[in-house]
Amino acid sequence: MAEYNQVYQKAVYYDIAFNRDVSREVDFMVALYHRQTGADLHSTLDIACGPGYHAREFAKRGIRAVGLDLRPEMLVFAQEQAALENVTIQWIAQDMRRFELEEPVDMAISMFDGIDALLTNIDLIQHFQAVAANLTENGLFLIDVTHPRDCSFQDYGTFVYNGCRNETVVDVVWATNMPTFDLVSAVAQVNIEMRVSENGRQQVISDTAYERLLLPQELALLAERSGMFQAVGWYGDFDLNQPLDNSPASRRLIAIMQKVR
Numbered sequence: 001m002a003e004y005n006q007v008y009q010k011a012v013y014y015d016i017a018f019n020r021d022v023s024r025e026v027d028f029m030v031a032l033y034h035r036q037t038g039a040d041l042h043s044t045l046d047i048a049c050g051p052g053y054h055a056r057e058f059a060k061r062g063i064r065a066v067g068l069d070l071r072p073e074m075l076v077f078a079q080e081q082a083a084l085e086n087v088t089i090q091w092i093a094q095d096m097r098r099f100e101l102e103e104p105v106d107m108a109i110s111m112f113d114g115i116d117a118l119l120t121n122i123d124l125i126q127h128f129q130a131v132a133a134n135l136t137e138n139g140l141f142l143i144d145v146t147h148p149r150d151c152s153f154q155d156y157g158t159f160v161y162n163g164c165r166n167e168t169v170v171d172v173v174w175a176t177n178m179p180t181f182d183l184v185s186a187v188a189q190v191n192i193e194m195r196v197s198e199n200g201r202q203q204v205i206s207d208t209a210y211e212r213l214l215l216p217q218e219l220a221l222l223a224e225r226s227g228m229f230q231a232v233g234w235y236g237d238f239d240l241n242q243p244l245d246n247s248p249a250s251r252r253l254i255a256i257m258q259k260v261r
């Protein structure tokens with residue numbers, strides 16, 4: 001596993017570029033949980049939460065939320081934002097491959113390609129087992145990654161994110177080196193750049209890490225191989241009526257795993 005530590009340490013800059021309204025995504029999660037289990041969603045875990053956009057949105061709706069991330073800087077920032085929003089969330093700095101919550105949750109989520117930092121099948125199986133161990137009976141695990149059309153063996157793609165806040169402008173280019181996924185390991189070395197302009201001062205933060213391309217078939221097989229999950233749903237957007245397919249309306253790859261034991 002290798003991480004974009006230079007970038008993820010700069011939680012404030014990350015937030016300027018990546019901050020977004022996730023209320024529609026959370027609407028989908030609440031409705032999905034109800035449809036799949038027949039019960040209301042009471043507790044959640046936002047895995048690789050970064051600034052905790054989803055955890056904070058759950059907490060605003062009165063749903064208990066835990067945010068987990070490897071980088072303490074992200075969690076300090078997330079905690080400050082939660083305090084400003086007057087919501088209470090438990091933040092834990094742990095590795096998503098091995099962690100233990102004080103209490104199990106109904107639903108775990110892994111958003112915005114957070115899972116692609118896990119490079120090997122063993123990492124992924126450990127991750128699935130750790131998630132399942134912290135879910136309630138029949139709990140759900142939602143995984144959200146880039147649609148395979150938009151990031152593939154043929155073309156990694158170039159993704160640009162930007163934002164501006166109080167005289168600080170942040171542009172992120174993901175990736176700058178036209179990465180290619182190795183055909184055997186499905187791993188690519190990815191270079192990214194965060195360009196920051198703050199009070200007239202410019203800086204470029206360059207970072208490199210490895211990412212794994214995860215296709216739907218192997219995602220399902222690895223989850224099932226963990227012995228803890230069954231794939232129960234595939235969506236192409238945060239919309240219960242949008243299946244995962246090759247149409248333009250299918251924008252993301254959203255996999256739903258249900259704990260089987």
Ligand SMILES: C[S@@+](CC[C@H](N)C(=O)[O-])C[C@H]1O[C@@H](n2cnc3c(N)ncnc32)[C@H](O)[C@@H]1O
Pocket residue numbers: 001003008018047048049050051052053068069070071074094095096097110111112113114117
């Ligand atoms: C692309 S960001 C996603 C942030 C957030 N979920 C969002 O929707 O914007 C990926 C996050 O994963 C975290 N991360 C990477 N490897 C991790 C690991 N092994 N365990 C926990 N968190 C990890 C990083 O620190 C970073 O905050």
